[in-house]
Amino acid sequence: MRYAMAIDTRKCVGCSDCVVACQTENNVPIGFCRDWVSETVDGTYPNVSIELRSERCNHCDNSPCVRCCPTGASHIEDGGIVLVTQHRCIGCGACIQACPYEARYSHPDGYVDKCTFCIHRVRKGENPACVSVCPTKCMYFGDLDDPNSDIVNVLKNRKFKSLAPEAGTQPQIFYLV
Amino acid sequence: MKEELFVSGRNIPNIDPYLNIWHWQIPMYLFLGGLSAGILFFAGVYYILGKEKQMPATVKWAPMLVPIALVLGLFMLFLDLKHKLYFWQLYTNIRLESPMGWGAWVLMIITPISILWSASYMKEMFPNWDWKFEFLNTFEKWVIRNRIYIAWPMAIYAVILGIYTGILLSAFNARPLWNTSLLGPLFLVSGMSTGAATIILMSKSHEERRIIGKLDLLLIVVELFFITHMIMGFLAGSEVQINAAHLFLGGQFTVSFFVFVIVLGLVFPALLEVLEMIGYKVPIVIPAVLILMGGLIFRFIMVEAGQLTRYLY
Amino acid sequence: MKTRRDFIKISALGIGGTVALGGASWVLGGPMANLLGLPDETAELKRFPTYCEVCFWKCAGWAYVKPDGGIQKIIGNADDPQCNGRLCPRGTGGVGMYSDPDRLKKPLIRVIKDGTQSYREASWDEALDYVSKKMQEIATKHGPESIALFNHGSSGHYFTHLLNAFGTNNIAAPSFAQCRGPRDTGFEATFGESVGSPEATDIRDTRCLVLIGSHIGENMHNGQVQEMSDAIDKGAVIITVDPRLSTAASKSKYWLPIKPSTDIALLLSWIHVLLYDELYNKEYVEKYAEGLNELKEHVKDYTPEWAYGITTIKPELIRLTAREMANAAPSAMIHPGRHTTWYGDDVQRSRAIAILNALLGSWGNRGGIFFKEGIKLPDFPHPEFPKPAWSWQDTLNGRYPLAKEAVTNTIIEASIPETGKEHLIKGWIISGTNLVVSVPLKEQLMKAIHSLDLLVVVDTMPMEITGYADVVLPECTYLERYDDIRASAHREPTLALRMPAVAPMHETKPAWWIAKQIGERLGLAAYFNYKDYEEVLEWQLNQIGQSLDELKKVGIKRLPRTKGPLYIEPGSDYTFKTASGKIQLYSKEFADAGFDAMPTYQPHAEPQEGFYRLIYGRAPMHTFSRTANNPNLVALMPENAIWVNPEVANIWGIKKNQYVWLKNQDGVVSNFPVKVRLTERIRWDSVYIVHGFGHHHKPLHLAYGRGANDTELVTNVVIDPIMGGTGMRGNFVTFLKDDPKKEVES
Numbered sequence A: 001m002r003y004a005m006a007i008d009t010r011k012c013v014g015c016s017d018c019v020v021a022c023q024t025e026n027n028v029p030i031g032f033c034r035d036w037v038s039e040t041v042d043g044t045y046p047n048v049s050i051e052l053r054s055e056r057c058n059h060c061d062n063s064p065c066v067r068c069c070p071t072g073a074s075h076i077e078d079g080g081i082v083l084v085t086q087h088r089c090i091g092c093g094a095c096i097q098a099c100p101y102e103a104r105y106s107h108p109d110g111y112v113d114k115c116t117f118c119i120h121r122v123r124k125g126e127n128p129a130c131v132s133v134c135p136t137k138c139m140y141f142g143d144l145d146d147p148n149s150d151i152v153n154v155l156k157n158r159k160f161k162s163l164a165p166e167a168g169t170q171p172q173i174f175y176l177v
Numbered sequence B: 001m002k003e004e005l006f007v008s009g010r011n012i013p014n015i016d017p018y019l020n021i022w023h024w025q026i027p028m029y030l031f032l033g034g035l036s037a038g039i040l041f042f043a044g045v046y047y048i049l050g051k052e053k054q055m056p057a058t059v060k061w062a063p064m065l066v067p068i069a070l071v072l073g074l075f076m077l078f079l080d081l082k083h084k085l086y087f088w089q090l091y092t093n094i095r096l097e098s099p100m101g102w103g104a105w106v107l108m109i110i111t112p113i114s115i116l117w118s119a120s121y122m123k124e125m126f127p128n129w130d131w132k133f134e135f136l137n138t139f140e141k142w143v144i145r146n147r148i149y150i151a152w153p154m155a156i157y158a159v160i161l162g163i164y165t166g167i168l169l170s171a172f173n174a175r176p177l178w179n180t181s182l183l184g185p186l187f188l189v190s191g192m193s194t195g196a197a198t199i200i201l202m203s204k205s206h207e208e209r210r211i212i213g214k215l216d217l218l219l220i221v222v223e224l225f226f227i228t229h230m231i232m233g234f235l236a237g238s239e240v241q242i243n244a245a246h247l248f249l250g251g252q253f254t255v256s257f258f259v260f261v262i263v264l265g266l267v268f269p270a271l272l273e274v275l276e277m278i279g280y281k282v283p284i285v286i287p288a289v290l291i292l293m294g295g296l297i298f299r300f301i302m303v304e305a306g307q308l309t310r311y312l313y
Numbered sequence C: 001m002k003t004r005r006d007f008i009k010i011s012a013l014g015i016g017g018t019v020a021l022g023g024a025s026w027v028l029g030g031p032m033a034n035l036l037g038l039p040d041e042t043a044e045l046k047r048f049p050t051y052c053e054v055c056f057w058k059c060a061g062w063a064y065v066k067p068d069g070g071i072q073k074i075i076g077n078a079d080d081p082q083c084n085g086r087l088c089p090r091g092t093g094g095v096g097m098y099s100d101p102d103r104l105k106k107p108l109i110r111v112i113k114d115g116t117q118s119y120r121e122a123s124w125d126e127a128l129d130y131v132s133k134k135m136q137e138i139a140t141k142h143g144p145e146s147i148a149l150f151n152h153g154s155s156g157h158y159f160t161h162l163l164n165a166f167g168t169n170n171i172a173a174p175s176f177a178q179c180r181g182p183r184d185t186g187f188e189a190t191f192g193e194s195v196g197s198p199e200a201t202d203i204r205d206t207r208c209l210v211l212i213g214s215h216i217g218e219n220m221h222n223g224q225v226q227e228m229s230d231a232i233d234k235g236a237v238i239i240t241v242d243p244r245l246s247t248a249a250s251k252s253k254y255w256l257p258i259k260p261s262t263d264i265a266l267l268l269s270w271i272h273v274l275l276y277d278e279l280y281n282k283e284y285v286e287k288y289a290e291g292l293n294e295l296k297e298h299v300k301d302y303t304p305e306w307a308y309g310i311t312t313i314k315p316e317l318i319r320l321t322a323r324e325m326a327n328a329a330p331s332a333m334i335h336p337g338r339h340t341t342w343y344g345d346d347v348q349r350s351r352a353i354a355i356l357n358a359l360l361g362s363w364g365n366r367g368g369i370f371f372k373e374g375i376k377l378p379d380f381p382h383p384e385f386p387k388p389a390w391s392w393q394d395t396l397n398g399r400y401p402l403a404k405e406a407v408t409n410t411i412i413e414a415s416i417p418e419t420g421k422e423h424l425i426k427g428w429i430i431s432g433t434n435l436v437v438s439v440p441l442k443e444q445l446m447k448a449i450h451s452l453d454l455l456v457v458v459d460t461m462p463m464e465i466t467g468y469a470d471v472v473l474p475e476c477t478y479l480e481r482y483d484d485i486r487a488s489a490h491r492e493p494t495l496a497l498r499m500p501a502v503a504p505m506h507e508t509k510p511a512w513w514i515a516k517q518i519g520e521r522l523g524l525a526a527y528f529n530y531k532d533y534e535e536v537l538e539w540q541l542n543q544i545g546q547s548l549d550e551l552k553k554v555g556i557k558r559l560p561r562t563k564g565p566l567y568i569e570p571g572s573d574y575t576f577k578t579a580s581g582k583i584q585l586y587s588k589e590f591a592d593a594g595f596d597a598m599p600t601y602q603p604h605a606e607p608q609e610g611f612y613r614l615i616y617g618r619a620p621m622h623t624f625s626r627t628a629n630n631p632n633l634v635a636l637m638p639e640n641a642i643w644v645n646p647e648v649a650n651i652w653g654i655k656k657n658q659y660v661w662l663k664n665q666d667g668v669v670s671n672f673p674v675k676v677r678l679t680e681r682i683r684w685d686s687v688y689i690v691h692g693f694g695h696h697h698k699p700l701h702l703a704y705g706r707g708a709n710d711t712e713l714v715t716n717v718v719i720d721p722i723m724g725g726t727g728m729r730g731n732f733v734t735f736l737k738d739d740p741k742k743e744v745e746s
């Protein structure tokens, strides 16, 4: 089992619904976020293009944040989901330094927090909150080992990229371009 | 024009607009660790070489500072933690892949060693010292007899500790400025140099100061070599590493780096030490203090600047 | 000028609180879930059906209530075809409408104490007595017609009912003369009806979608956004006409960066190409439309070459895009738009859009405009309404003959003694509209407000308009109340229930209760012959064979269509709702009323040297000013920015993220400085800003002083002579790099 996400940049409108949905689903304090939306504008008027991307922890296969954690609070769950156990985290910040995507933040309560792939929902067979709210349905979540899953299907048929692959983390969020 | 922005308005404290999660505590921690490593290394080595008598500051007096420095260092690390109540978790887990983890363990081992070492010289330092409990006095005698078996692991652990202060940073691939294997040796050498400077400050023997001063000169040359090498390595690296190097070559850390670290912290004290060596009278305090300052500022800059560098995507 | 209605900051009372927001909201988020950092799975979240009130799309959803009583989250109702289980960011962030610490908490009454005006908290009884007494006084002196209502959103219905019972019909909403009025008028003149709300646009099945300014994706009207995404998936051709690379434009095959205000020229040239290259849907036009010959003659000279000189869009591109539409026809649609009050000739632009749709055959075809169907709920029984002696039509004074809904501006005008003479209005009730930010021409508005004998504002938030009220009545939010059943028409009839998920916070009350209380005090109890609104809903649903209990469980019910298919059956006859039953390419109605029967292009004023056209629109995370203080949404977008092309910024030496003040052609300067966004996404002759920011009312702790308010810079309004719409895009601004207030002082 290998959970992953594919996000269609051709459909994303950058509305940030994924961000609010995550916040209300996961009690993310206001002023912090587990996911965010970036916009890149290229070109010169009137030949301009934009790319909108909803970003979050990439649940890397080769996750430096897990390796550098001195207590094992950062760990990998079944399906490759990278998690932080709050009561094992000492808040040393090493994992924050280790993540090339700035996907983690220090929660006001002291521990480090980040996207959980909504494992509490996924275990019940639901989609992550951000995926299920997205008005453009541009996010696909699923198991890469399941040949019938939407995500495998969409990755087979579309061109995609991941972010900063040169960082060597083997990110598991794919952007359809 | 290329334009990049967060449309969802990210502005997380200490993460945006750039990472600033480690503040003054970590460079202090690294500085104190490096300094301790330097002192303990010289103490161990000169003891093993049988130079206890000629080099009293090196073997006996400077190491007295180390337990204090190490405990202070550990306290700095503690201060940096955001979830302090869970501090003990550091010592209920052994995670060899985590530099933060094994750093904590190295400190756990070397701190008692340094305490033992210092304790064994307490009566030499304070002739009226009494351990109050008889078993402690017996233990002290045992320690003094077996110093050579402490000196060896102490010197070895000191090297590990020194390297560790660099590896703690270089383990983070995600920060291009830290992402160089030179950082371990560089911090080791720099730590030894600060250790040497401390010894020079404490030494009353001209001979001892001369020996350590010469060593320090060598360390400075090696350090300058490593720094040059590191910057050249960045310039030959990927875009993000070139950006990292530019923080020092025209970027926002150029002045502080060249003025405080290179010139005042390395080149100038080296010159003073050379002058002293060829016979000029130079108050030893000046180069030593400059080296210590330079070493401290160097760590501040590396920690601060490193957090500014990141992958681009 | 000292007036009796000084603007009062409600904070003078110390209400609104000084709760530090940053922390407060996540504390509201509830006790720390379990230690793993995951929401507590064992905690039972109860859910209650609602439909969203953060904008007027009214998506049905579920409000999830935490065991401690707070609202955890709001999730779309999967059965609702208007949202398909997915709310937009504003709907998801609707929790902030409830948890906002700045909410209105108690009724307030304006008092004069030691010569200064201020508010004092009052009991509901006192406030309601005050309102009814004043209403009665005005009615005795001037007649009940002298009371007017401005409303927008769900609460409007109850006050409409109240005023109708009281004997006045002067009831207006900004959604007509500041929004969809021109579109509706133009489409009604052409097809006999308009597209409604939610629009009956078959975007999901279209093969060619043409957007004239409609910035779907920023305009977050949910169903349209979802369907545009479906259309992208299916490979539909999207053509976007916008002076700015809108989000939709960035997803389009063709972006036509038109010179603002010249759309009619482009539309006429498209019509020209369709007709003269014989690309139009001949069968359809022959069967269902009339006036083709007149139209053909009319657009003879409107060639793409002619349009090029006006619009800056290349002739080849005009021809190519016309061909794309024709290829896809009849599954092609020129989106009718919604906010269409741009340049004062907006009805005619909407006509041109309607005509283009007619030529493609899109009305009544898959991928075009479908036949919507809804269900009508009977009114709860009440005595007949008295007939007012005069009504809003009389405030038009012969202007805007085709206005089918009340025009806000003429009611405002009628409230000024000099202009309102015969039909003077003396009292306003305002519910769910922040007129100060929504209606342009502030001077006129202020004059009216200062002349009133009574101004009652019903709102949930201490918005600007509340500062002018004699009485402020705090309504509870949509999450805390019953409201009318949503029965809007779309592909199929649906019924959606809104019921309270939580009890009203503070001393707030639902609007139905407020209206009923005032009504009873005015001796109109017979019109409010029910205990509470649950009883009304139950009765209404029973009348159509449905039950409230069932709706409480399911939230939404889809009903079968009964009035025929979604599209015209191929080849069958269809009678349009126009006078002749045919699509009006040539509008006799317009000609009779003295207007052009077919759209013509008129040039509009252009920016002077050093000035740029101020255009505005939406950001996906906010709804006008109503979300400007919503903590969850402010976190996403705390302020607006002025979009400036880098070349323009270069001339001015303006840097990215620098704050500047905007000054318009009449010398009006923005209240607050606004951040500059340097972007290639906009033309050189225009600047762009998101509407709804720059609040100057201090009790809005999060919104205060953030960004610039476009409305205050709209001092040049071109009114559409056909229906009274306020064209607001004929304003030009320049940049001030230094604080203009400082300059004055020194």
Ligand SMILES: Nc1nc2c(c(=O)[nH]1)N[C@H]1C(S)=C(S)[C@@H](COP(=O)(O)OP(=O)(O)OC[C@H]3O[C@@H](n4cnc5c(=O)[nH]c(N)nc54)[C@H](O)[C@@H]3O)O[C@H]1N2
Pocket (backbone or CB within 6 Å): C053, C152, C153, C155, C174, C175, C178, C179, C180, C338, C339, C431, C432, C433, C434, C435, C437, C438, C439, C440, C458, C459, C460, C461, C463, C475, C476, C477, C478, C511, C616, C617, C623, C624, C625, C626, C627, C691, C710, C711, C714, C728
């Ligand atoms: N300059 C400029 N002006 C514009 C526009 C523009 O783009 N630019 N857009 C125009 C358009 S398209 C429209 S539709 C109008 C919209 O104009 P409005 O409907 O006036 O829009 P809002 O600013 O959202 O005002 C809504 C008011 O309702 C209050 N409110 C919210 N929820 C409730 C509730 O449940 N009960 C009650 N009683 N009150 C509530 C809010 O606090 C706020 O004061 O503005 C128009 N005016």
Ligand SMILES: Nc1nc2c(c(=O)[nH]1)N[C@H]1C(S)=C(S)[C@@H](COP(=O)(O)OP(=O)(O)OC[C@H]3O[C@@H](n4cnc5c(=O)[nH]c(N)nc54)[C@H](O)[C@@H]3O)O[C@H]1N2
Pocket (backbone or CB within 6 Å): C055, C056, C179, C180, C212, C213, C214, C215, C216, C218, C219, C220, C221, C241, C242, C243, C244, C246, C258, C259, C260, C261, C262, C263, C337, C338, C339, C340, C342, C615, C616, C617, C618, C619, C620, C621, C622, C623, C624, C688, C729
């Ligand atoms: N997120 C969000 N969504 C909303 C709302 C909201 O407040 N927030 N409000 C809702 C309401 S009530 C309405 S009425 C709609 C309004 O939404 P729309 O009907 O889509 O509004 P417009 O005013 O047509 O669109 C503004 C766009 O017109 C472009 N524009 C400006 N001048 C010109 C011009 O001269 N020609 C052309 N072709 N384009 C021009 C601007 O660049 C901008 O992209 O949005 C609805 N949806």
Ligand code: SF4
Pocket (backbone or CB within 6 Å): A011, A012, A013, A014, A015, A016, A017, A018, A019, A037, A054, A133, A134, A135, A136, A137, A138, A139
């Ligand atoms: S919710 Fe969907 S469309 Fe909106 S920003 Fe997130 S990914 Fe993009």
Ligand code: SF4
Pocket (backbone or CB within 6 Å): A056, A057, A058, A059, A060, A063, A064, A065, A066, A082, A098, A099, A100, A101, A102, A103, A104, A114, A169
């Ligand atoms: S994105 Fe960052 S936090 Fe997430 S797994 Fe990769 S390195 Fe770790």
Ligand code: SF4
Pocket (backbone or CB within 6 Å): A068, A069, A070, A071, A072, A073, A074, A084, A088, A089, A090, A091, A092, A093, A094, A095, A096, A111, A112
């Ligand atoms: S902050 Fe917490 S999760 Fe991160 S490395 Fe330190 S202990 Fe591990």
Ligand code: SF4
Pocket (backbone or CB within 6 Å): A021, A022, A023, A025, A026, A034, A035, A056, A114, A115, A116, A117, A118, A128, A129, A130, A131
């Ligand atoms: S998967 Fe869940 S935790 Fe991760 S960003 Fe989406 S909503 Fe947030």
Ligand code: SF4
Pocket (backbone or CB within 6 Å): C052, C053, C054, C055, C056, C057, C058, C059, C083, C087, C088, C089, C090, C091, C092, C220, C221, C222, C223
């Ligand atoms: S479109 Fe968004 S704000 Fe409007 S009703 Fe739907 S969810 Fe609410």
Ligand SMILES: [Mo]
Pocket (backbone or CB within 6 Å): C175, C178, C179, C180, C338, C339
């Ligand atoms: Mo509107």
